[in-house]
Amino acid sequence: MAYKDATLDQVDSALQQAQISFLSYKNISGKKKAEFLRAMADEIEALGQELVSTAIRETNLPEARIVGERGRTTGHCRMFADLVEQGSWVDARIDTAIPDRAPLPKPDIRKMLTPLGPVVVFGAANFPLAYSTAGGDTASALAAGCSVIVKAHPAHPDTSELVAGAIKKAMDKTGMPNGVFQHLHGSGFDVGQALVKHPLTKAVGFTGSLAGGKALFDLACQRPQPIPVFAEMSCINPVILLPETLSQQAEKTAGALAASITLGVGQFCTNPGLIVAIQNEGLDRFVKSLSEAIKNALPGTMLHQGIADNYNKRLAHSLEQKGVTIEGQSASDSNASQGKPSVASTLASTFLKNPLLAEEVFGPFSLVIKCKDINELHTVVSHLNGQLTASIFGDEVEVAKHSSLINTLVEKAGRLIVNGVPTGVEVCPSMNHGGPYPATTDSRFTAVGIDAIRRFVRPVAFQSFPDSLLPEELKNNNPLAIWRLYNNEWGRK
Amino acid sequence: MAYKDATLDQVDSALQQAQISFLSYKNISGKKKAEFLRAMADEIEALGQELVSTAIRETNLPEARIVGERGRTTGHCRMFADLVEQGSWVDARIDTAIPDRAPLPKPDIRKMLTPLGPVVVFGAANFPLAYSTAGGDTASALAAGCSVIVKAHPAHPDTSELVAGAIKKAMDKTGMPNGVFQHLHGSGFDVGQALVKHPLTKAVGFTGSLAGGKALFDLACQRPQPIPVFAEMSCINPVILLPETLSQQAEKTAGALAASITLGVGQFCTNPGLIVAIQNEGLDRFVKSLSEAIKNALPGTMLHQGIADNYNKRLAHSLEQKGVTIEGQSASDSNASQGKPSVASTLASTFLKNPLLAEEVFGPFSLVIKCKDINELHTVVSHLNGQLTASIFGDEVEVAKHSSLINTLVEKAGRLIVNGVPTGVEVCPSMNHGGPYPATTDSRFTAVGIDAIRRFVRPVAFQSFPDSLLPEELKNNNPLAIWRLYNNEWGRK
Numbered sequence: 001m002a003y004k005d006a007t008l009d010q011v012d013s014a015l016q017q018a019q020i021s022f023l024s025y026k027n028i029s030g031k032k033k034a035e036f037l038r039a040m041a042d043e044i045e046a047l048g049q050e051l052v053s054t055a056i057r058e059t060n061l062p063e064a065r066i067v068g069e070r071g072r073t074t075g076h077c078r079m080f081a082d083l084v085e086q087g088s089w090v091d092a093r094i095d096t097a098i099p100d101r102a103p104l105p106k107p108d109i110r111k112m113l114t115p116l117g118p119v120v121v122f123g124a125a126n127f128p129l130a131y132s133t134a135g136g137d138t139a140s141a142l143a144a145g146c147s148v149i150v151k152a153h154p155a156h157p158d159t160s161e162l163v164a165g166a167i168k169k170a171m172d173k174t175g176m177p178n179g180v181f182q183h184l185h186g187s188g189f190d191v192g193q194a195l196v197k198h199p200l201t202k203a204v205g206f207t208g209s210l211a212g213g214k215a216l217f218d219l220a221c222q223r224p225q226p227i228p229v230f231a232e233m234s235c236i237n238p239v240i241l242l243p244e245t246l247s248q249q250a251e252k253t254a255g256a257l258a259a260s261i262t263l264g265v266g267q268f269c270t271n272p273g274l275i276v277a278i279q280n281e282g283l284d285r286f287v288k289s290l291s292e293a294i295k296n297a298l299p300g301t302m303l304h305q306g307i308a309d310n311y312n313k314r315l316a317h318s319l320e321q322k323g324v325t326i327e328g329q330s331a332s333d334s335n336a337s338q339g340k341p342s343v344a345s346t347l348a349s350t351f352l353k354n355p356l357l358a359e360e361v362f363g364p365f366s367l368v369i370k371c372k373d374i375n376e377l378h379t380v381v382s383h384l385n386g387q388l389t390a391s392i393f394g395d396e397v398e399v400a401k402h403s404s405l406i407n408t409l410v411e412k413a414g415r416l417i418v419n420g421v422p423t424g425v426e427v428c429p430s431m432n433h434g435g436p437y438p439a440t441t442d443s444r445f446t447a448v449g450i451d452a453i454r455r456f457v458r459p460v461a462f463q464s465f466p467d468s469l470l471p472e473e474l475k476n477n478n479p480l481a482i483w484r485l486y487n488n489e490w491g492r493k
Numbered sequence: 494m495a496y497k498d499a500t501l502d503q504v505d506s507a508l509q510q511a512q513i514s515f516l517s518y519k520n521i522s523g524k525k526k527a528e529f530l531r532a533m534a535d536e537i538e539a540l541g542q543e544l545v546s547t548a549i550r551e552t553n554l555p556e557a558r559i560v561g562e563r564g565r566t567t568g569h570c571r572m573f574a575d576l577v578e579q580g581s582w583v584d585a586r587i588d589t590a591i592p593d594r595a596p597l598p599k600p601d602i603r604k605m606l607t608p609l610g611p612v613v614v615f616g617a618a619n620f621p622l623a624y625s626t627a628g629g630d631t632a633s634a635l636a637a638g639c640s641v642i643v644k645a646h647p648a649h650p651d652t653s654e655l656v657a658g659a660i661k662k663a664m665d666k667t668g669m670p671n672g673v674f675q676h677l678h679g680s681g682f683d684v685g686q687a688l689v690k691h692p693l694t695k696a697v698g699f700t701g702s703l704a705g706g707k708a709l710f711d712l713a714c715q716r717p718q719p720i721p722v723f724a725e726m727s728c729i730n731p732v733i734l735l736p737e738t739l740s741q742q743a744e745k746t747a748g749a750l751a752a753s754i755t756l757g758v759g760q761f762c763t764n765p766g767l768i769v770a771i772q773n774e775g776l777d778r779f780v781k782s783l784s785e786a787i788k789n790a791l792p793g794t795m796l797h798q799g800i801a802d803n804y805n806k807r808l809a810h811s812l813e814q815k816g817v818t819i820e821g822q823s824a825s826d827s828n829a830s831q832g833k834p835s836v837a838s839t840l841a842s843t844f845l846k847n848p849l850l851a852e853e854v855f856g857p858f859s860l861v862i863k864c865k866d867i868n869e870l871h872t873v874v875s876h877l878n879g880q881l882t883a884s885i886f887g888d889e890v891e892v893a894k895h896s897s898l899i900n901t902l903v904e905k906a907g908r909l910i911v912n913g914v915p916t917g918v919e920v921c922p923s924m925n926h927g928g929p930y931p932a933t934t935d936s937r938f939t940a941v942g943i944d945a946i947r948r949f950v951r952p953v954a955f956q957s958f959p960d961s962l963l964p965e966e967l968k969n970n971n972p973l974a975i976w977r978l979y980n981n982e983w984g985r986k
Contacts, residue, residue, distance in 0.1 A: 023900060088983075093923040093944075107913060109923040114903060116936070221714040225879070225930045228937065386718070396959040406962070407516060410607060415954040418962070420600060429978050430586040430602040432954035437718045443609070443951040444721065451586075451952065458936040459944065461908040461925035466889040469899070469911070483983055485922050490581075490976055490983070 003157050003185040008194055010184065015200040017179035018118035018147040024177045026115050026145040029472070030480070032174065034085035037143060039170035040134055041074035041081075044163060051162050055128045058156035060301040060337075065264060066129070073129040076136055076427050080143035083450050089113070090473050091459070092484040107464045110474040113457040115145030116228075117202030120195040122216075123153035123160055124207035125303050126267045131447075132156070133163035133183065136427075137205030137230075140452040142181065146203070149182045151192050155304040157185055189215075196220055196229075203228050203456050207269070207447065210234035210360070210438050217441045230455045232447050234360045235387040235439040236273035237422040240377070240409075242394030242402060247282030251289045253393050257366070258293030258341075260421035265300035265339045266364030267307070269433075270389050270422040273360060276348075276369045276380050287368055290343055291328030297341040299334035302363065311339045311363035318361055323350035327368065339363040348376045352383055374402075381405060386436025386443065387413040389422035412436065414443065496650050496678040501687055503677065508693040510672035511611035511640040517670045519608050519638040522965070523973070525667065527578035530636060532663035533627055534567035534574075537656060544655050548621045551649035553794040553830075558757060559622070566622040569629055569920050573636035576943050582606070583966050584952070585977040600957045603967040606950040608638030609721075610695030613688040615709075616646035616653055617700035618796050619760045624940075625649070626656035626676065629920075630698030630723075633945040635674065639696070642675045644685050648797040650678055682708075689713055689722075696721050696949050700762070700940065703727035703853070703931050710934045723948045725940050727853045728880040728932040729766035730915040733870070733902075735887030735895060740775030744782045746886050750859070751786030751834075753914035758793035758832045759857030760800070762926075763882050763915040766853060769841075769862045769873050780861055783836055784821030790834040792827035795856065804832045804856035811854055816843035820861065832856040841869045845876055867895075874898060879929025879936065880906040882915035905929065907936065 006014070025033075044051070055066045083089050090112040098106035119141040123132035130136065133150050141148050152160035164183035171180060186192055196204055196219045204220055206213050206229065213231030220229045239257065246253060260272050275290075277283045302308040319326055323346050330341045345368035351357050357367060371377040390413035392399055392406070399406070399418060409416055414435030425433055425448055433448035434440045440447070445455045467476050478484065481492050499507070537544070548559045576582050583605040591599035612634040616625035623629065626643050634641050645653035657676035664673060679685055689697055689712045697713055699706050699722065706724030713722045734746060753765050768783075770776045795801040812819055812835070822835045838861035844850050850860060864870040883906035885892055885899070892899070892911060902909055907928030918926055918941055926941035927933045933940070938948045960969050971977065974985050 023904075027900065095919070095921040095923040104917065106919060106921075109908075109919060109921060111923040111925050117904065217719070218714070221711070221719075226710070226714075226934065227930075228935060396961060399959070399962055403962075407520065410953055411516075411610065414952065415956060416958070417956040418958050420957045424597065426588070426599060426602060428588040428599075428602060429981060430588040430604040430954055432604050432952040434952070436951075437720075441719065442721060444947070446952060454937070458929075459907065459925040459927070459939060460903055461923055463908060463910040464913045465909070465911050466892070468889060469892055469896075488922060 001158055005186045005188070006184040006191045011191060011194040011198060014149050014182045014184060015118060015198045018149055018182060019200045021177035021179035022118055022147040025147055025180045030084040030087045033143065033145065034081035036170055036174040036176050037077045037081035037139065039174050040167050041077040043166035043169045044070065044074055044134060047162055047166055051159065054162055055156065055159045058159050059128050059303050061264065069127065069129045072427060073134055077134065077139050079427060079450065080139045080453070083453065084143045086482070087473060087480045088483040089450065089453060090482070092473050092482060094474065094484055094486045096487060109461055109463045110465070110470060111459050111461040112471060112473050114460045116456050116458055117146060118200055119146045119148050119203045119205060119456055120201050121148055121150045122192060122206040122208065123150060125153050125155050125307060127207065128156045128159045129163065131207045133160045134167055136447055136452055141205065141456045144453045144456040146456050147180045149184060149195060151195060152183060152185050154187045192216065193219060197223060199225065201227060204230070205455070206231040208233065213441060228455065229441050230445055230447065231441040232269060232433070233438050233440065235269070235435065236358065236360050237270055237387055237389045238274040238276055238381070238384055239272045239391040239393065240381065240405065241275065241277035241283070241286065242392065242398045243278045243280055243282060244398050245394040246277060246286060247280070250282050250285035254286050254289035254293060256421055258290055258297065260423045261294070261366045262297045262341045262364045263423050265302055267303055267362065268423050270425060272391065272422050273366055274369060275366055276371065276377055278374060278377055279370045279372060283370065287327055287345060294328040294341045294343045295331045297330050298332050299330050299338040299340045301337050302339045305337060307362065308337045308339060311361065312336070314361040315342060315363065315365050318357065318367065319344055321354055321357060323347060343368065345370055348372065348380050351380060358385060378405065378408070381408050381412070384412050386439045388433060388435045388439045389413050389415045389417060391417040391420060391422055393419055414439065494651055498679045498681070499677040499684045504684060504687040504691060507642050507675045507677060508611060508691045511642055511675060512693045514670035514672035515610055515640040518640055518673045523577040523580045526636065526638065527574035529663055529667040529669050530570045530574035530632065532667050533660050534570040536659035536662045537563065537567055537627060540655055540659055544652065547655055548649065548652045551652050552621050552796050554757065562620065562622045565920060566627055570627065570632050572920060572943065573632045573946065576946065577636045579975070580966060580973045581976040582943065582946060583975070585966050585975060587967065587977055587979045589980060602954055602956045603958070603963060604952050604954040605964065605966050607953045609949050609951055610639060611693055612639045612641050612696045612698060612949055613694050614641055614643045615685060615699045615701065616643060618646050618648050618800065620700065621649045621652045622656065624700045626653045627660055629940055629945055634698065634949045637946045637949040639949050640673045642677060642688060644688060645676060645678050647680045685709065686712060690716060692718065694720060697723070698948065699724040701726065706934060721948065722934050723938055723940065724934040725762060725926070726931050726933065728762070728928065729851065729853050730763055730880055730882045731767040731769055731874070731877055732765045732884040732886065733874065733898065734768065734770035734776070734779065735885065735891045736771045736773055736775060737891050738887040739770060739779060740773070743775050743778035747779050747782035747786060749914055751783055751790065753916045754859045755790045755834045755857045756916050758795050760796055760855065761916050763918060765884065765915050766859055767862060768859055769864065769870055771867060771870055772863045772865060776863065780820055780838060787821040787834045787836045788824045790823050791825050792823050792831040792833045794830050795832045798830060800855065801830045801832060804854065807854040808835060808856065808858055811850065811860065812837055814847055814850060816840060836861065838863055841865065841873050844873060851878060871898065871901070874901050874905070877905050879932045881926060881928045881932045882906055882908045882910060884910040884913060884915055886912055907932065907939070
């Protein structure tokens with residue numbers, strides 16, 4: 001179905017409404033917010049097969065993936081419900097008064113995290129459920145106590161409408177203020193730009209291309225009052241293969257990487273786009289095995305024509321670079337809407353000279369970098385931009401020999417993986433889905449897991465407040481029984 | 494003494510050195526970093542009277558203030574030493590593997606905060622010790638594991654050199670890598686700009702004017718790889734006087750505010766620049782009493798001629814605005830290097846029409862806004878920009894009646910104070926010294942207290958790492974005995 005783009009007046013009235021509802025929603029208890037988030041999950045599930053079929057139709061993703069992604073979406077709604085119901089996430093810190101301290105009395109000060117205000121969330125093309133309308137940005141912002149305006153991704157507007165309807169039902173059922181969640185369409189850039197520039201917008205969540213994320217970041221920084229943008233954008237998720245281990249498990253490693261490269265037609269932020277190893281017999285076997293697997297892999301229809309066009313253009317451009325050798329491509333026929341699994345290789349010296357080869361090719365493609373020795377491998381790693389992930393394949397003894405490599409990789413990526421592929425992002429407290437630019441616009445935050453809430457909150461200190469006027473989280477008798485740093489001791493007393 | 498400005502080559506080599514030292518310093522234990530931070534405090538104290546005399550000479554601040562500020566500076570060095578020695582600040586989160594989970598095994602993931610890299614700190618004019626060379630930005634960045642390059646404030650270069658020398662002695666005594674701390678001079682904008690634009694710089698700390706902070710923020714956002722800037726800049730710290738309480742304590746409140754307005758010649762970020770109240774007999778008595786106190790207050794020599802010129806220019810400009818009445822000015826003679834304590838008043842309707850009246854006048858000046866009723870007072874508060882602090886004078890019963898005012902003030906300021914003046918920033922875990930723009934460039938962080946460390950760190954997750962290869966903070970047996978979220982339970986096991 002075709003939806004009308006929101007007008008500038010509609011954007012303005014959405015923000016006005018978001019601000020009004022924010023001022024009451026922020027004070028609703030964590031328990032009530034948890035009810036709302038759980039009702040969101042329930043209502044999304046209640047959409048049943050209609051949601052699954054619609055998402056399949058609009059994204060070309062297979063049913064199992066959509067069903068899995070729906071589970072992840074309802075899962076994070078319930079995870080954030082648990083978090084805010086328990087309440088310790090506000091990071092309460094209490095220092096009680098010392099009236100007789102010399103030379104000056106010490107006042108009573110108490111601090112907690114509070115929501116930023118209305119948040120604008122951009123639906124992601126590659127996660128029609130888990131990073132779109134009720135995605136991680138929306139769920140974490142609502143959990144924080146922010147109101148949310150989602151701009152639907154134009155590639156899956158019907159899916160977005162269905163989920164928005166479910167959220168609105170959940171709002172009604174749990175008595176949330178009207179306007180806590182709002183949903184707008186915009187096929188071009190105008191609506192998104194107007195949302196980011198609106199003075200009442202206090203933060204932005206985005207998952208998508210470097211060009212898109214950077215444009216929103218720039219707009220947000222150039223506002224009369226700059227606001228934070230968490231944009232998860234672009235990276236190539238390097239995979240380092242250590243030589244001794246590789247010679248023992250070249251074929252097994254190739255199998256794992258082929259599966260990761262082609263998973264979801266390569267349309268994951270964590271797709272392994274770069275494989276770095278030292279030239280030797282083990283690497284030859286690895287490349288041969290990987291190439292075979294890729295030749296046998298089937299092309300898949302991509303999320304939308306724009307993504308397919310972009311993949312095919314960027315892939316062709318990479319493959320035509322001087323010194324790049326095509327190692328394997330899917331042997332099956334493909335059409336212009338599909339992405340053809342492909343691997344290529346080049347020498348480290350070529351890679352180091354050509355910045356284009358370090359750019360993301362969003363789709364089922366990976367480039368193998370052949371290094372002449374460990375020093376050159378180090379140089380390649382040092383040369384990389386910021387990444388969401390970096391993987392090292394090597395057994396414990398061999399990885400231990402390369403601690404300086406890990407020391408460098410920590411500076412490059414938000415998540416390091418030993419003997420595992422980067423795809424598959426676990427939703428849990430220890431997850432970090434973030435990384436230095438251009439992986440994201442601010443490496444200090446994560447888009448996945450409970451800490452995603454921190455993007456949308458700020459501390460507020462209350463000094464010399466009578467107990468009766470303090471928020472529940474900071475009252476003397478700790479009525480919510482949350483963990484607090486009380487006179488420098490952690491406890492729940 | 495005159496110091497040569499650093500050349501662009503010196504800036505570059507400082508960053509190269511900062512990067513090299515960072516890569517080893519970050520891995521030094523919290524215990525060793527604590528030794529370094531404590532040695533910094535010891536060496537600053539060992540400078541004795543020379544430091545005090547030099548700072549007095551360069552800033553015109555009185556001895557008691559400099560001695561107090563030295564105590565605050567050594568105090569925060571030791572506070573961060575305690576923090577990193579104890580170690581729980583890294584916010585460790587551990588989720589152990591569930592190999593037999595269906596449909597997919599759950600991997601072991603562990604996360605902790607790690608330092609961003611080389612940090613550039615700009616010395617602040619108004620805190621020659623506590624927010625300059627060994628100030629809160631430097632101490633928190635070093636505690637985080639970052640290397641630091643300080644650009645000395647050109648108004649107190651000798652003080653800065655002395656403190657830099659003390660830090661270097663501390664580095665030598667505790668065996669820190671050469672280049673963990675470096676110190677450069679720059680009289681104009683070139684050195685600062687080059688430091689912020691250098692590709693190896695990973696974050697910036699700044700305390701100063703809106704124009705200065707915004708310029709650095711813009712530079713940082715426009716880099717090929719944008720970096721975070723925490724700039725603490727400009728605000729007017731509104732003080733709300735509730736009518737019933739005011740009528741009972743007009744004179745006492747006036748005395749407290751007069752002292753706060755004139756403290757340190759008004760050269761504090763938390764100086765109360767705006768007083769908002771409802772027109773009535775109590776306010777008349779308050780204004781009379783405040784005016785008397787200000788008339789009797791002495792002009793003071795300001796930090797440097799630029800600040801004095803700026804104060805006198807902005808003060809004159811504010812006082813000549815239509816509808817502004819001078820209520821009281823110091824009756825003593827003053828010269829061009831001094832700031833004359835001054836208070837003025839205007840009607841809320843005038844204030845709301847003239848944005849200039851909401852701008853900071855850095856110095857001993859405050860503007861009283863007379864509102865015709867509580868609704869107009871609400872309108873004034875809603876109209877305010879972001880602030881470091883907001884104070885409300887009122888007894889418990891009266892403040893409770895105005896909970897909607899507090900609800901609004903929370904959106905405007907980083908710290909709310911009941912019946913207290915905003916000056917006097919306690920250094921403790923619950924302190925928040927931050928606030929919405931233009932008070933700072935990112936309201937999600939604080940410049941004071943242990944959480945200031947968060948500005949300079951980012952999370953890194955370690956997935957499927959053998960225990961032997963994990964950082965100490967994340968190892969199974971918790972060798973540092975730090976607080977960790979372990980499978981969603983807080984503990985130190």
